[in-house]
Amino acid sequence: MDFKDAQARVEELRRLIRYHDYQYYVLAKPKISDYEYDQLLRKLQALEEQFPQLITPDSPTQRVGGEPIEGFVQVRHEVPMLSLDNVYDSEELHEFDARVKRGLSLPLEEDVEYMVEQKFDGVAVSLKYIGGSFTLGATRGNGEVGDDITHNLRTIPTIPLTIPDKGELTIRGEVLMPISGFDELNRSLVAEGREPFANPRNATAGSLKLLDPRITAKRPLEFFAYYLIGDEDIATQHCALERLEELGFKVNPRRTLSSGLVGVEEFYERWSVQKEKLDYHVDGIVLKLDRFELWNILGKTSRSPRYAVAYKFAAEQATTTLEEVLYSVGRTGVITPIAILTPVRLSGTMVSRASLHNFNEVARLDVRKGDTVVIQKAGEIIPEIVEVLYSKRPKEVAKKPTHPPTHCPICATELVREEGMVALSCPNIACPAQLKGRILHFAGRGSMDIEGMGDALVSQLVERGLLADAGDIYSLTLEQLISLERMGEKSSQNLLDAIEESKRQPLDRLLNALGIPNVGSTTAVDLAHNFASLDALAGASPSRLEEVEGVGPIVASSIQSFFQVEGNRQAIKKLRTAGVNFQAEQVPSAVESELSRKNFVFTGSLKDFTREQAAEEVIRRGGRVSSAVSKNTDYVVIGKKPGSKLEKARGLGVTILSEEEFTALLEGKNL
Numbered sequence: 001m002d003f004k005d006a007q008a009r010v011e012e013l014r015r016l017i018r019y020h021d022y023q024y025y026v027l028a029k030p031k032i033s034d035y036e037y038d039q040l041l042r043k044l045q046a047l048e049e050q051f052p053q054l055i056t057p058d059s060p061t062q063r064v065g066g067e068p069i070e071g072f073v074q075v076r077h078e079v080p081m082l083s084l085d086n087v088y089d090s091e092e093l094h095e096f097d098a099r100v101k102r103g104l105s106l107p108l109e110e111d112v113e114y115m116v117e118q119k120f121d122g123v124a125v126s127l128k129y130i131g132g133s134f135t136l137g138a139t140r141g142n143g144e145v146g147d148d149i150t151h152n153l154r155t156i157p158t159i160p161l162t163i164p165d166k167g168e169l170t171i172r173g174e175v176l177m178p179i180s181g182f183d184e185l186n187r188s189l190v191a192e193g194r195e196p197f198a199n200p201r202n203a204t205a206g207s208l209k210l211l212d213p214r215i216t217a218k219r220p221l222e223f224f225a226y227y228l229i230g231d232e233d234i235a236t237q238h239c240a241l242e243r244l245e246e247l248g249f250k251v252n253p254r255r256t257l258s259s260g261l262v263g264v265e266e267f268y269e270r271w272s273v274q275k276e277k278l279d280y281h282v283d284g285i286v287l288k289l290d291r292f293e294l295w296n297i298l299g300k301t302s303r304s305p306r307y308a309v310a311y312k313f314a315a316e317q318a319t320t321t322l323e324e325v326l327y328s329v330g331r332t333g334v335i336t337p338i339a340i341l342t343p344v345r346l347s348g349t350m351v352s353r354a355s356l357h358n359f360n361e362v363a364r365l366d367v368r369k370g371d372t373v374v375i376q377k378a379g380e381i382i383p384e385i386v387e388v389l390y391s392k393r394p395k396e397v398a399k400k401p402t403h404p405p406t407h408c409p410i411c412a413t414e415l416v417r418e419e420g421m422v423a424l425s426c427p428n429i430a431c432p433a434q435l436k437g438r439i440l441h442f443a444g445r446g447s448m449d450i451e452g453m454g455d456a457l458v459s460q461l462v463e464r465g466l467l468a469d470a471g472d473i474y475s476l477t478l479e480q481l482i483s484l485e486r487m488g489e490k491s492s493q494n495l496l497d498a499i500e501e502s503k504r505q506p507l508d509r510l511l512n513a514l515g516i517p518n519v520g521s522t523t524a525v526d527l528a529h530n531f532a533s534l535d536a537l538a539g540a541s542p543s544r545l546e547e548v549e550g551v552g553p554i555v556a557s558s559i560q561s562f563f564q565v566e567g568n569r570q571a572i573k574k575l576r577t578a579g580v581n582f583q584a585e586q587v588p589s590a591v592e593s594e595l596s597r598k599n600f601v602f603t604g605s606l607k608d609f610t611r612e613q614a615a616e617e618v619i620r621r622g623g624r625v626s627s628a629v630s631k632n633t634d635y636v637v638i639g640k641k642p643g644s645k646l647e648k649a650r651g652l653g654v655t656i657l658s659e660e661e662f663t664a665l666l667e668g669k670n671l
C-alpha cells in the first residue's frame with residue numbers, strides 16, 4: 001500500500017472507531033462485536049506502525065497513554081472556573097430565587113426558567129477544542145490557573161479526541177469514577193498490598209494527577225459534560241447540553257427544565273432519596289438560569305456566579321464524642337488505630353466505631369480521647385473522622401495528645417516500625433491476635449475454604465491453646481470441638497468434614513492460605529503453575545523464583561525468608577503429616593498445546609463460571625491467569641459489564657473472547 005492509500009485508509013478507520021467508541025462508551029449501545037472492533041483497531045495500529053508519520057495525538061490508538069511527563073505545567077483559564085454558592089434547605093433556596101428576581105427587576109410572583117442538574121461529586125476539568133481536536137485539558141486549580149493534565153484526560157474514553165465543530169470551544173464538566181469501578185480498583189490495590197483510596201473522588205483526583213498516563217488509562221474514569229463556552233448560536237443551558245450530546249459528549253440524562261421552584265424541589269426530593277441507586281456519587285443538585293443573556297445581567301461575585309447555585313443534600317455527617325482509641329492487630333502484626341465513639345445515627349445506621357486509617361492520620365487530625373469529632377460516610381461502609389472540633393475540646397483533653405502505643409495491646413511485646421513505613425507492628429509471630437488473623441486467613445474463602453471456621457470459633461480455639469499454628473487445625477478432635485461454646489455434635493462433625501475436605505485444595509489455595517508476605521492469590525496461582533510442589537517452591541533459588549510472572553526481588557526474598565522461619569517450618573510439617581495436598585495439579589496433556597503458556601485476563605461476570613472456576617479451568621490446561629492486562633496478555637475474556645480492562649485490551653490489540661468463545665477454547669475447539 002502506498003502512502004496516499006494508507007492515509008485514506010487510516011482516516012476511514014479512525015472515523016469508524018470513533019463512531020463505535022461513541023456507541024459503546026457514551027450510548028452503551030455497541031453496534032459491532034468486540035472482535036470486530038478489535039480488528040478495526042488492529043488494522044489501524046498496523047498501518048500506523050508501517051507509516052509512523054500518520055500517527056496523530058487524536059488517533060484512537062493513543063488512548064492507552066503515552067510516555068510519562070516530567071511535571072505539571074500551569075495554564076491560565078481564559079474564562080475563570082467559578083465555584084458555586086451552596087444552599088441547604090428550601091428557605092435558602094427561596095431566598096436565592098428572590099435574589100435572582102430582584103437582580104433581574106422581575107416581580108416576585110413571576111417564574112424564571114431553571115435548568116436543573118445533579119451535582120457530581122467528582123473533579124471538575126476544562127477541555128479546549130480547536131479546529132475539532134482536543135488540544136488542552138486542565139484542572140480547576142484556584143479557578144484562574146490550573147494544571148495541564150491533557151496527557152491523562154486523553155486516556156478517558158468518554159472524552160472525544162475529535163468533535164464535529166471546527167471552531168474554538170471550551171467544554172467543562174466532571175471526571176468521575178463509577179462506584180463499581182472504584183471498588184474493583186481498590187480490591188486490586190489491596191491484593192497488590194497497596195493502600196486503597198478513601199473514596200471515588202480521591203481516586204479520581206489521584207488518577208488525574210499521575211505523571212504516567214499509562215496508569216491513568218487503566219483507571220475506570222468517565223467524563224460528564226455540563227458547560228459549553230464559545231458557541232455563539234446557543235442561547236440557553238438546555239440547548240448547550242443538547243449540543244454537547246450532539247458533539248459526542250456524555251451528558252447526564254437526569255436533568256430537568258423547571259419553570260419556578262416547584263420542579264426544582266421535586267428533582268431535589270427525588271434524587272436525595274434515589275442517589276444511593278446511582279453508580280456515582282452526587283452530593284446535591286445544581287440549578288442554573290436557563291437563558292444565558294440573564295447570566296450576563298446578573299454577573300458574578302469574586303467567587304461564584306449569581307445565576308446558579310448548588311442545593312446540597314443533607315450531608316451524611318454526624319457529630320459525636322471520641323471515647324477511646326483502640327488498637328487492632330492484624331495477621332501480619334500491623335497495628336491499626338480504631339476510634340470508639342459514643343453511638344450516633346448516621347445515614348440510617350447507628351455508628352460506634354470509625355476508621356482512623358493509620359498513625360499519620362491520628363497525628364494529622366490531632367484527635368484525642370474526649371474530643372468532639374465529625375464523622376462521615378463517603379459511600380464506604382466504615383465511617384471516618386473528617387474533622388475534630390478543637391473549639392469544643394475540654395481543658396483536661398488539651399493536655400493529653402494521643403501517643404502511638406509502644407507495646408502490643410494483646411501480647412505486650414514492644415512494637416517496631418519498619419524503616420520507611422507508617423505502620424507500627426507487633427514483631428511477635430506467636431501473638432494471639434496475629435495467630436487468630438492467620439488462622440482465619442488460612443481457613444478463609446480464597447484459601448483453604450473451611451466452612452464453619454469463623455471468628456468466634458477461632459477465638460475460642462486460640463484462647464484455649466488448641467491452635468498454635470494453622471497445622472494444628474488438622475489434629476482437632478470431635479471431643480475438643482464439642483467442648484466449645486455453641487458447638488453441638490452435628491456442627492462439630494460438619495467442621496471436621498470440612499477440614500478433611502480442605503486437604504484436597506489445589507496448591508495455589510494452600511500457597512495463598514500460608515499468608516506469605518507479598519504473596520496474594522494471583523501470585524499464588526502463578527507460583528503453583530510454575531512449581532511442581534510446595535517443596536519445590538520452598539527449595540527454589542531467588543533467581544528461579546524471579547522467573548515467575550509478578551515475582552520480583554522483594555517477593556522472591558519474602559518467599560525465601562518465609563520458608564526459613566522455624567515456626568513456619570513446624571506448621572508445614574504438621575500439614576504434610578496430616579496429608580494436605582502439596583502437589584501442583586497435573587496438566588492434562590491432550591489439550592496442553594492449545595492453552596499452555598497462554599496468559600488470560602477476565603473482566604465482567606461470566607454466566608457459567610465464577611472467576612475462580614474459570615481461572616482453574618485455564619490453569620488446569622497449562623494456561624496462566626493474571627489480574628491486569630499487559631502486552632503479555634494473550635486473551636481477555638469478557639463477561640457481563642466488563643471493566644476498564646476491556647478498553648485496555650483493545651488499546652493493546654489483545655484478542656478478546658466472549659464467554660462462548662472461551663468455553664469453545666476450553667473444549668479444544670478452534671476459534
Ligand code: IVH
Pocket residue numbers: 082083084085117118119120121122123124140174226227286305308310
Ligand atoms: S456548573 C458556573 N454543574 O460543583 C457554574 N457544576 O462548586 C459552573 N459540579 O467546581 C459549575 N456538578 O465541579 C456545574 N452539574 C454541575 C455540576 C457542577 C458538579 C461541581 C463543579 C464545580 C463545583 C461548584
